[in-house]
Amino acid sequence: MTATPRTEDPPGILVTLVIAVFGYSLMQTVVVPALGLLTRELETTPTWSAWILSAFLLSSAVLTPLLGRLGDLYGKRRVMIGVLVAYAAGMAGAALAQDIGQLIAARVVQGSALAVIPLSMAILRETLPRERLPSAMGLVSGIVGAGAGTGLVVGGLLVDHLSWRYLFVLGALLAVVSLLMVWRWVPASRHTATGGLDLPGAGLLGLGLLAVLLALTQGPTWGWTSAGTLSLFALGVLLLAVLIVVERGRTDALIDVGELTDRPMLVTHAAALLFGAGSYFFYLAMPLFAQQSPVGFGASVTVAGLLMLPGMLAIIPAGMAVGRISTALGPRWPLAGGFVLFTVGAALLALGHSAPWQHLVFYGVVGAGSGLVMGALPKLIADIVPLTRTGTANGINNIIRTFGGVIGSQLAAAVIASSSSGRMTGVPDSAFTVLFWLGAAAAVLGAVLAPLAVRHTSRTETHA
Missing domain, CATH: 1.20.1250.20 (MFS general substrate transporter like domains)
Structure with a gap:
């Protein structure tokens, strides 16, 4: 049995989550204006520079359901803090990257930050009074779009006037500020799910998503009817079908x-x-x-x-x-x-x-x-x-x-x-x-x- 959200609004929670989500959503798009510059300065090809976006996207898809489940099991605050630590480390790694491989690896780490959004929604539902919940969720959701739009402008300004490295310096600073605010203002979870972590389900979901997303991102390069693209689509569908079969038999299914x-x-x-x-x-x-x-x-x-x-x-x-x-x-x-x-x-x-x-x-x-x-x-x-x-x-x-x-x-x-x-x-x-x-x-x-x-x-x- 679950309980209704508490009737008192703990101070600072909504502001904290808005800043955390804004930091993530800003960094979703802030790198877009710099892709051409990164291709030149890191002496790479447009195909490899496209992975600066694709690696972030694939990592987000694989990690977010797992991190959301970890939050439900072990506490949203605890998992949010871990995500923000990883995000700050990924931003610092990107700012210091010396080649395209290092930058792509840092973007993979950064992809974990998409989990900030579902974790924030879960925290709001657990901590805010019911009458405030719709507007608070709407505000946090709106920040996702507003931050993405702001990122296009901020990215252009930083690239035009400073260096592409400052894109990630900004991201690291926002992550650290968010981390400190979550530590200070977000209370420990009062309601956690029972059961364990569904590692087979997480593995099948991650591999299935990875196969389908790789097919979608590489399809234009390889050709939509190429053996590689069709094989990835088929593998993804097969893994997700197996996932459904496996999850039906589990009491702690992801x-x-x-x-x-x-x-x-x-x-x-x-x-x-x-x-x-x-x-x-x-x-x-x-x-x-x-x-x-x-x-x-x-x-x-x-x-x-x-x-x-x-x-x-x-x-x-x-x-x-x-x-x-x-x-x-x-x-x-x-x-x-x-x-x-x-x-x-x-x-x-x-x-x-x-x-x-x-x-x-x-x-x-x-x-x-x-x-x-x-x-x-x-x-x-x-x-x-x-x-x-x-x-x-x-x-x-x-x-x-x-x-x-x-x-x-x-x-x-x-x-x-x-x-x-x-x-x-x-x-x-x-x-x-x-x-x-x-x-x-x-x-x-x-x-x-x-x-x-x-x-x-x-x-x-x-x-x-």
Whole structure:
């Protein structure tokens, strides 16, 4: 039996978690403006420099569900501290890296920090009063998007005026500050799950995710029908199928098969996948359009990031509004309304994106929709799973959203590559129109599915 969250708000917890999540989300994208510079300064190839992002992504996918489960078993505060120590070490290693191999290894260590998000959601659910929980979860979710947008701007400024090493110095400082604040303000967990650590399940999940993500990231290089790509896809599917069989027979399973087959949870994960894919169409298309010419604005890296910043910042107030919207209109409306706003903004950008003000205003609409979606997902999970599985369930949801991001980024790369093949003047305008419409299509599917993510009687009410 689980208990309801405490009725008093311990001081400093929300501020601490916001800063910890902001530090992680900022470093998700802060390296993007420096990829070209890193390729030159580390005397490597674009293929290897792409692994600066891919290694971080793969490590996050493999480690996050395991770390979320460790938090549920042994205490969220304890695991959060360990994650932040590893993250700070990874940042320091990256700042001191002398070659591409050392930098990629440091990024693998940094990937553990994605677990900060599900651990934060679990801490909020355990420590905050129920009436404050939706807005707090919405704020933390909104910080994920706002930090990613800020990272594009900060990365451009640091690369333009200092050195790429300062990207990781900044990350190390943020990690240390977050570590000290978690140590001071976050209390030890009062509710932990029973059972042990499901090492067979963790191994199968990690290897299955690794195989599928490697296939997705290497598909454009190797060819989607190549033996290597198809073999990795087949291996990943096989391992994940074996995982389902193994988990059905365990009482301490990392993956609760019943949760995955439960309609509201399945739809919540599907919504995360669609949102991740739809978001990456914009992450790749908008900076590219802003920086190229004559199709585009010929802007600097910093200006390209600034054009997206209002949309990223709109995520925060929209995420915080999830609780009020749920109370006034019902729990299905934040997710559905978020996808509708996302669709409207994406369609407007598809119809008109030739002027900077269109990027600022229309992507602002996309950002508001994103905030509602990002705030609604952890709230829906909290309404479905018992308190002692909050970290694990949110970790899986974040990984599924990451999978969506990989799918979206690879689809976007394929559209860009196919449309610009043989051209000397950059990517044509038609490719950007296609990408914005793809974002709208993903959001339409999300809006259709959203009402199915809500049950009339939540499991938390049953287990509380």
